[in-house]
Amino acid sequence: MTPSTHAPHVVIVGAGIVGLGHAVAALDAGHRVTVLEQDASAVLASVRNFGYVCTSAQAGELGELALEANPLWLSLVERAGVEARRSGTLAVARSAAEEAVLQEFIAERAPEGARLVTGAEAGELLRIPDPAHLRAGALLPADLTADPRTAVARIAAWVHAHERGEVRFSTTVRGARGGSVETSRGRIEADHVVVAAGHLVGRLFPELAERHRVRQCALQMVRVRAPRAMGRGPAVLTGTSMLRYGAFAGSSAEALRAEILASRPELLEIDANVMFTQQADGTLLVGDSHAAHDAAPPFLDERWTQLLLDETAALLAAPRLDVLERWQGLYATSDEQDILRAAPTPGVSVVTVTTGVGMTVGLALGARTIASL
Numbered sequence: 001m002t003p004s005t006h007a008p009h010v011v012i013v014g015a016g017i018v019g020l021g022h023a024v025a026a027l028d029a030g031h032r033v034t035v036l037e038q039d040a041s042a043v044l045a046s047v048r049n050f051g052y053v054c055t056s057a058q059a060g061e062l063g064e065l066a067l068e069a070n071p072l073w074l075s076l077v078e079r080a081g082v083e084a085r086r087s088g089t090l091a092v093a094r095s096a097a098e099e100a101v102l103q104e105f106i107a108e109r110a111p112e113g114a115r116l117v118t119g120a121e122a123g124e125l126l127r128i129p130d131p132a133h134l135r136a137g138a139l140l141p142a143d144l145t146a147d148p149r150t151a152v153a154r155i156a157a158w159v160h161a162h163e164r165g166e167v168r169f170s171t172t173v174r175g176a177r178g179g180s181v182e183t184s185r186g187r188i189e190a191d192h193v194v195v196a197a198g199h200l201v202g203r204l205f206p207e208l209a210e211r212h213r214v215r216q217c218a219l220q221m222v223r224v225r226a227p228r229a230m231g232r233g234p235a236v237l238t239g240t241s242m243l244r245y246g247a248f249a250g251s252s253a254e255a256l257r258a259e260i261l262a263s264r265p266e267l268l269e270i271d272a273n274v275m276f277t278q279q280a281d282g283t284l285l286v287g288d289s290h291a292a293h294d295a296a297p298p299f300l301d302e303r304w305t306q307l308l309l310d311e312t313a314a315l316l317a318a319p320r321l322d323v324l325e326r327w328q329g330l331y332a333t334s335d336e337q338d339i340l341r342a343a344p345t346p347g348v349s350v351v352t353v354t355t356g357v358g359m360t361v362g363l364a365l366g367a368r369t370i371a372s373l
């Protein structure tokens with residue numbers, strides 16, 4: 001397309017997955033785009049996660065958004081060189097209560113292509129030599145695994161290389177009003193401003209963040225060496241994941257919660273979602289714990305990390321897991337809504353995912369906001 005100075009100019013605050021989802025959608029719609037990112041590269045939630053595009057386990061609006069986002073991710077594999085693959089998900093059951101949740105899920109809410117597998121099949125998918133501890137599994141083929149460390153950098157590079165796109169790093173936005181944003185490098189005029197500042201939304205719009213009860217959720221993560229060659233298989237969910245994701249919610253879930261409360265209460269105490277994704281370099285991204293704060297302390301509790309590692313090692317029938325890295329991630333959380341969408345002033349849209357699924361829905365949120373302009 002020939003560059004047009006008459007194309008509407010959309011200025012986007014934040015080069016995480018939500019901001020970039022808006023940038024891609026705005027470029028696809030023919031707009032001019034400037035993305036402003038305070039850091040020299042995006043280093044917050046969008047690079048600290050599992051890279052799990054968890055389409056099959058979402059319900060309601062999150063499920064619709066996840067379905068819309070899935071092909072957008074695949075288009076960015078083609079267009080931007082993003083590393084993402086249709087890994088699918090394996091949800092494993094090691095107890096009768098977990099198996100009941102999976103059976104109910106497949107019987108009542110199965111996404112296309114999803115099916116139950118035996119414990120032996122689940123073990124084979126994970127290359128576990130003797131998988132006697134696995135009762136069953138559910139295989140969900142639609143889900144994707146991306147490399148979270150490179151994905152947003154590659155999308156940003158694609159936006160910046162676009163003839164109507166630009167990404168300015170090391171540029172902090174101090175205020176946004178219809179028609180312009182004030183930045184640490186001067187004022188920029190805009191036809192529309194999208195604020196995708198993640199958990200930092202309250203720095204620009206404190207009243208809005210307070211009104212929508214936005215807090216910080218702190219999560220502990222580790223990268224480990226796979227205990228054996230695993231062949232880059234599916235993302236793996238466990239019983240605690242079944243308590244977290246909406247599509248597993250059903251009459252069997254309460255029995256599972258009671259079972260975990262009785263047998264492994266420490267997992268509920270740290271609000272664990274014991275899961276991992278398999279990355280191209282043979283490492284596993286393993287997590288995670290959850291704790292909501294007004295200002296998250298930076299300290300990692302080693303007992304929490306050890307619990308996640310022990311659970312994952314037991315699942316994989318590995319004596320131990322070699323830890324390569326540990327880190328804390330933060331995302332915006334709220335007990336009021338899953339997605340904060342607001343127009344605090346004319347010409348400004350604020351979009352913050354306030355539950356931990358921004359990699360799954362962020363690209364689709366961008367498409368929806370831009371379509372509504």
Ligand SMILES: Cc1cc2nc3c(=O)[nH]c(=O)nc-3n(C[C@H](O)[C@H](O)[C@H](O)COP(=O)(O)OP(=O)(O)OC[C@H]3O[C@@H](n4cnc5c(N)ncnc54)[C@H](O)[C@@H]3O)c2cc1C
Nearest residue numbers: 014016017018038044046049052173198329357358359360
């Ligand atoms: C440990 C962890 C695991 C997770 N796992 C998954 C998963 O597997 N799947 C999934 O779907 N979701 C997952 N999530 C959630 C997901 O990562 C987030 O929902 C998503 O990354 C949020 O994207 P964002 O663009 O809103 O925020 P961010 O990635 O935090 O990006 C916001 C950007 O805005 C910039 N910014 C903020 N204020 C300003 C300003 N004033 N001026 C300029 N720039 C500004 C920030 O520097 C930042 O780069 C996980 C999150 C964490 C922390």
